[in-house]
Amino acid sequence: MNGDSETPPAAGGQPAGESTGHGGEEHAYETERPFDYRWTQEAYSMLLSGELQAKAIRKGSVGIFHISGACPRCGHYFEQSDVLEAVTTGERARETPEPERRQNEGSEYAEADVACACSEPHTGRPANDKGCGIKFRVDAAWEQG
Numbered sequence: 001m002n003g004d005s006e007t008p009p010a011a012g013g014q015p016a017g018e019s020t021g022h023g024g025e026e027h028a029y030e031t032e033r034p035f036d037y038r039w040t041q042e043a044y045s046m047l048l049s050g051e052l053q054a055k056a057i058r059k060g061s062v063g064i065f066h067i068s069g070a071c072p073r074c075g076h077y078f079e080q081s082d083v084l085e086a087v088t089t090g091e092r093a094r095e096t097p098e099p100e101r102r103q104n105e106g107s108e109y110a111e112a113d114v115a116c117a118c119s120e121p122h123t124g125r126p127a128n129d130k131g132c133g134i135k136f137r138v139d140a141a142w143e144q145g
């Protein structure tokens, strides 16, 4: 053993920013802007293209929101179900105008905030968590359950 081994870091330190060398498509767990609006926009176009699928099924006054497909950020497959307790109907008075929003008054849409729940590893993710850390809003037309 001679020569050029690196000096070990001072006592107790973990090497910071160590890179695994290859990849480049890795997404560390998002903590700065988990709810960045771009993910909602991205999810919206993925719903239109079929990469993501969302369903809202109404059962009485309770709704089940189900989403499956590729995460808008990390691209990993995930699925997620949510119970929507208060079923909202046709709220049109929104503060933020959304020109792209479907203007179909005959249909009612359910909205849900969804978090990526892929089971792939993402650097920095809390041990009891899933996904890559992003959240986004998705809507789907109500179906009768």
Ligand SMILES: [Zn+2]
Pocket (backbone or CB within 6 Å): 071, 074, 075, 076, 118, 119, 120, 122, 131, 132
């Ligand atoms: Zn992922």
Ligand SMILES: [Zn+2]
Pocket (backbone or CB within 6 Å): 071, 072, 073, 074, 075, 076, 116, 117, 118, 131, 132, 133, 134
């Ligand atoms: Zn993700």
